[in-house]
Amino acid sequence: MSRQFPWRLGEAEDAPFPPAETALRHPDGLLAIGGDLRPQRLLNAYAQGAFPWFSHGEPILWWSPDPRTVFATDGVHLSRRFRRQLRALEWEVTADTAFEQVIRACASVPRPGQDGTWIGTDMIHAYTELHRLGHAHSVEVWEGPELVGGIYGVGLGGMFFGESMFSVRSGGSKAALAALASLLHGWGVPVLDAQVQNPHLVRMGATQWPRDRFLAHVRQAIQRPISAGNWSATAARLPVRHYIAD
Template sequence: MHYLQHNEKFPPISEADDQGLLAIGGDLSIPRLIYAYNHGIFPWYDDSQPVLWWSPDPRMVLFPEKLKVSKSMKQLFKKEAFTVTFDEDFEGVIEACAEIRREGQHGTWITPEIIKSYRELHEFNIARSVEVWQEDKLVGGLYGIYLKEQQVFCGESMFTTVSNASKYGFITLVDQLKDEGVKLIDCQVYTKHLESLGAEEISRARFLKYLEVPFED
């Protein structure tokens, strides 16, 4: 396994192990994060670990035109059950994502260092947020990295305190990104929830083509 020094570059993506782990350590500087996302790499670890960098194969993605919206969700949209905004409360969303405890997860990977770095990415309009409101209360949301030049959005995390709120926000985001010409939404790794929304697994090599990165880069 490759252990990164402070300013050391990532190893070739082909060196990722069977689970997709590429490297350990390094920093969360803005240049490193921007490079990572542009090359199909993302940080994911809990607060008891060093920074872990991943590039899994296969990769879970959603093609916007394949989004599945259930009848029950269509009813919620018909009723306008929630109000959705974009980039109005990035900090509220990422902090709420950090506080949510998830099954099988020890601690949170959204550490204070992650929040600080992604807040900076938000100031550069690279990290984006979706807020879901009910009676002026933030009840759900998600955030991710928008690679506008490549027309790819990389989903990072979502939260909900009211049933279906995060799903409502995600569907709204996908529709918005589709209108903006986004070709692919990176969901990173498989979950049944994502599959129910139409996401699917593709090879890492195919995913990297959307980023215009040679596999051996």
């Protein structure tokens, strides 16, 4: 059951969100407005299947779209040709060694068909703080000392919520997504949230879940005792071919 107008959040960091099932249908998934990007509010939002997404000059807008785009962590698709190309490259993968560099690249690297970015200064600061607290994570793809691709998002229990990815070399973001999915699958995390569908994600194996199925999974997954913390110690720097299935 949807509401006619979005819920306005209270000022307290732990002010409750409305049930995600009450998000608007038009625009799809708009759940709440206002508040701030302090860590506890962000974590509360993700735990309830919501995320912030707004442009410069807008108030903070919180979304829970229906359906929700997800990847099975053992279901990221890379073409045979691309896998062969990756195995021939000297790219390497790390995790949580350059979080701020990744999020700033996601904010600044141009994307075809997009004018500008929704990752503003406030978002960069908020997620960098969430990373410092051990809840936001990045996967980086390197060509020598150069960062050529990456992805970042939020981990909560046994759930990972992807936020954005970038490439400065062809295939850099694909490699980062595949490496992230491989790491999560190895840690027993079955689902990677990708938020909203686009053709690029579909080609890589993304599927859509009805929101009620997604929310049920999140509620169960976040109860898993997967501790927060920096991933760099458990995800050593390895060649990208290590993460590419045969």
